Amino acid sequence: MTRHIRHAAVFCALLLAALLVNAARIQVFQAPAYDDHPANRRPAIARYGQPRGDILVGGRPVTGSKDTAGRLRYERTYTDGPLYAPVTGFASQVYGSSLLEDTEDGILSGTDPMLAPFPLVGDLTRARSRGGDVVTTLNAAAQRAAYAGLGARKGAVAALEPSTGRILALVSTPSYDPESLSGNSATVARSWAQLNEDPSKPMLNRATGQTYPPGSTFKVVTAAAALDAGVVRDVDEPTDSPAPYTLPGTRTRLTNESEGCEDAPLRVAFEWSCNTVFAKLGVDVGVADMAATAEAFGFNATDLRVPYAVAPSTFDTTVDRAQLALSAIGQYNTRATPLQMAMVAAAVANGGQVREPYLVERTTTAHGSTVAAAGPRPARQAMRPSTAVRLRELMRNVVEDGTGTNAAIPGVTVGGKTGTAQHGIGNSGTPYAWFVSWAQGGRALEPKVAVAVVVEDAAADRGDITGGGVAAPIARAVMEAVLGTAR
Structure with missing residues (x-):
């Protein structure tokens, strides 16, 4: 038994x-x-079974969650959705997520192990922590000023704090409301189709995901290369620059919009944006040194993230001398995002150093405890400090006496550079209007903001197309907002 x-x-x-x-x-x-x-369906039910964490600007959430009482219970909501869409992106139950909603999804959805007080227990029980929050670097006033300044026009604005790389504003227009994509109803599918079929591309992030020929704003980079290479030693000495200038090896003659550019000193050429002077300077500097300076500013980098990926800005290193001349004035294959051109202005303002830009200050738990913080950002020397000093002076001249007077702010030191970006077959398209700048308050020890503005559909008036009429006032409004001088 x-x-x-x-x-x-x-x-x-x-x-x-x-x-x-x-x-x-x-x-x-x-x-x-x-x-x-x-x-x-369990992962989706669990994912949307609790409120999502929030994205914060200036300490206030610009996102939220709505209880629908459905199986996928909580849908994403947005405060001022079109204003912050180039930053937040969307979080859709059907189409996934983008931008910060995507890169910070672990924190926002509560799946990041750092949110769990007892990670091993969480792994065993498969319990989901409450979603945490993402605190951005944005300045709400600057963001609103940029959005209002662009208005109904196509374009973008990027603003940085030069000494740290903190992104203060990131705007792209036309924009869209991410909340229209949040749920899973038939209206979401219709909104998705309409947004993707819209020829104005409202979901395109023009500030970080679109590159443009930078036009004359690239002359900041060319001037830095010429000064660092010793091609120009005195900004007030005449340059050997014929006007018009015949591109090397061709019969093509390059001309200027302004008078008095023949043999103009760098100071005058920069102030009045003489194409012939800068095209010849680029050739005299040479491809190697021009490319090295451009890359020190951030061109040709393929790994820039803020934390979502930024489209690479490019400077062609395989050009001949004629193509180099055009590249040196921001044409040919030279292309840049507005964020990249804000980095160029920030480097001038920051003594020649480029700080890697970033958008997330810190992430926190639902109770406000810090999960991760940005910390010091890497710095890269784009030019000699003495070159940066000279360029700050040249950029101040542009605002005080040149093409950028519309960016002037009483009681504030402002430096800038206007630009025209030709495009289209045979340059037949209406040029893009550019303006890059930085500003330093009267009592401040260093510049507090650097801005880049591009407007795609500039008016046909030549003063507007050069950036002084359309783009410079937008930059001024953003700088005023950051400095607290807006009236």
Whole structure:
């Protein structure tokens, strides 16, 4: 009898072991396959079963969550959605997520292990922590000023704090309301189709995801290269620059919009944006040194993230001398995002150093405890400090006496550079209007803001197209907002 009981006990133990092995196989080894199975609705139900964490600007949330009482219970909501869309992106139950909603999804959705007080217990129970918050570097007043300044025009604005790389404003127009994509109803599908079919591309982030020929604003980079290479030693000495200038190896003659550019000193050429002077300077500097300076500013970098990816700005290193001349005035294959050109202005304002830009100050738990903070950002020397001093002086001249007077702010030191970006077949398109600048308050020890503005559909008036009429007032409004001088 005892033997039969022992056999039965061993058999039951084997059955129990088999059950445990099978449970482990399903719950541990096959769990990922079940989680990812299209028929498994549990992850989606769990994901939307609690409110999502918020994205904060100036300490206030610009996002929220709405209880729909449905199976996918909570939908994303946005305060001033079009204003902050180039920063937040969207979080859709159908189409996924983008921008900060995507890169910070672990924090916002509560799946980041750093949010769990006892991670091992959480792994076993598969419990989801409450979503945390993402605190941005944005200045709300600057963001609103940039958005209002662009208005109904196509364009973008990027503003930085030169000494740290903090992004103070990031605006792209036309924009859209991310909340129209949040749920899973038929209206969401219609909104998605309308947004993607819209020829004005409202979901395109023109501040970080679109590159433009920078036109004359690139002359800041060319001037830095010429000064660093010793091609120009005195900004007030005449340059050997014929006007018009015949591009090397061609019969093409480059002309200027302004008079008095022949052999003009760098100061005058910069103030009045003489194409012939800067095209020849680029050729005299050479491809190697021009490319090295451009890359020190951030051109040709493919790994810039803020934390979402930024489209690479480019300076062609395979050009001949004629193409180099055009590249040196921001044409040919030279292309830049507004964020990149804000980095150029910031480097001038920051003594020649480029700080890597960033958008997230810190992430926190739902209770406000810090999960991660930005910390010091890497710095890169784009030019000699003495060159930066000279360029600050040249940029001040542009605002005080040149083409950028519309950016002047009483009681504030402002430096700037206007630009025209030709595009289209045979340069037939209406030029883009550019303006890059920096500003330093009367009592401040250093510049507090650097701005880049591009307007795609500038008016046909030449004064507007050069950036002084359209783009400079927008930059001024953003600088005033940051400095607290807006009236």
